[in-house]
């Protein structure tokens with residue numbers, strides 16, 4: 422997965438119906454503000470040029486004026502009109518972008534954690550981490566939560582930013598209009614590794630989405646080769662199971678760290694930090710602190726062989 426090529430920081434890359442509305446308002450506001458800028462700058466330059474002190478200035482004061490009701494009405498009413506128009510349009514856009522939720526259940530629950538993202542699909546009892554899948558052409562209701570501090574969920578091409586506030590779920594609608602990979606990032610400072618809390622959103626066709634849900638719902642089939650079996654034994658006897666969940670596993674049912682049920686299906690590790698390979702996962706397991714200092718996953722002091730075997734086990738969870 423080439424994260425560098427994905428349309429990342431360009432807010433004008435419109436990939437959702439919501440962002441289309443937002444970008445339209447953005448352009449309209451920009452044109453009005455540019456027009457005001459030109460008028461003000463033009464008047465300023467004219468005044469400077471026309472009324473500068475002449476060479477033969479004799480020192481007499483220019484004619485003094487005090488108060489001009491007509492002018493004051495004009496320069497109060499024009500800005501008032503502009504601000505009113507922009508205010509009304511903003512309200513209209515807000516209503517369009519975020520229609521009321523009513524009794525609708527969320528399609529996805531996004532949970533911000535220090536420093537990764539959890540994605541729950543409550544209708545399908547699927548939980549995954551760091552890679553969000555959405556079907557194209559559907560308006561999905563996203564509920565945003567936080568497990569610890571304030572984060573903000575922002576996929577640039579979807580337009581809207583939404584705060585993840587502990588104890589106070591927020592909602593947003595995302596109606597993707599384009600298939601593809603779209604990136605985002607946590608956009609509220611949430612601690613040392615705030616910068617490494619990337620969002621990877623994949624918009625796929627309805628069929629691909631259904632297939633993905635099906636794959637995510639299936640029980641993972643761990644390989645039974647010796648390294649994987651050893652890795653599983655270590656995983657279940659070390660403290661890994663205090664934080665992680667693997668569906669169908671009797672021991673690993675914690676939900677503090679990312680759900681690892683189908684970790685092998687993900688393209689990246691550590692919230693978009695590393696490519697998901699057995700080698701990278703082994704390095705991560707051996708010392709996650711070298712990649713994200715201060716994160717909650719400790720260095721478990723595994724040997725190279727042990728870390729490798731745990732990685733082999735996890736990478737067999739397809």
Ligand code: CUA
Pocket residue numbers: 533534536571572573607608609610611612615616618
């Ligand atoms: Cu999470 Cu910043």
